[in-house]
């Protein structure tokens with residue numbers, strides 16, 4: 212996860228010098244917000260997928276956490292991401308912008324500190340392993356409940372929200388599964404540890420409504436691609452046993468992309484292999500991020516200057 216430079220508060224700083232003091236409130240209390248974005252190498256060079264939407268979500272996350280005035284807006288952050296990739300000379304990479312509390316805030320009042328910014332980039336490998344895209348993954352329903360929407364703000368990528376995901380994912384992997392499916396506080400299916408979830412039954416695609424989940428940008432992209440193919444896509448609460456009787460299940464996320472879930476709690480989903488609709492959407496997503504789909508022109512931003 213090394214690179215040459217990290218963009219810190221407007222400057223490109225050598226990787227080794229981009230450090231955070233031990234007495235940082237962000238470290239102690241999880242007072243930061245972040246994004247996960249990907250840059251893909253396309254025929255026209257490196258392109259960032261849905262850069263604007265990610266930076267907008269970052270700024271919204273900061274506002275949800277309680278930052279009132281930020282020194283950088285969406286357009287400046289978009290430009291900073293491009294500058295960081297160019298400086299590191301990556302053709303394809305993961306982009307990690309962070310806004311965190313510094314210079315105060317140990318008294319638990321966000322207004323007593325300042326918002327610091329950073330953008331790191333690194334080369335990325337398949338998040339759920341090389342075989343996941345073709346073969347799908349095995350999941351369990353986690354013993355950990357997704358945050359109640361009035362205790363942690365689920366629309367925001369707040370660093371302090373993530374121990375919930377980390378504990379669920381760690382438990383699932385220790386139990387021999389690849390990923391955790393989490394239920395919300397009412398017991399309905401919410402999302403995976405860092406992916407949104409979809410089920411398919413009789414040709415209709417269902418996904419949980421946005422109330423208790425992160426509104427994934429891949430989720431939205433795949434819903435648009437699916438409707439473009441003529442599928443009905445419904446946002447609807449779903450129970451654990453609706454997972455068990457689905458024809459297909461898949462997850463979506465910037466890191467994972469579109470991955471079939473072929474088993475839940477030791478029950479085979481459909482044929483136990485990636486289903487045809489999941490494959491069609493996975494192919495369309497891969498084409499889109501690599502600049503080969505009609506949507507690519509509006510969703511992909513070139514890294515090159517000018």
Ligand SMILES: Cc1ncc(COP(=O)(O)O)c(C=O)c1O
Pocket residue numbers: 247376402403404405406407424425426427428429430463464465466
């Ligand atoms: C909890 C959670 N749900 C869903 C997602 C998927 O969101 P996106 O498609 O924007 O990457 C993520 C990743 O950011 C996440 O952390």
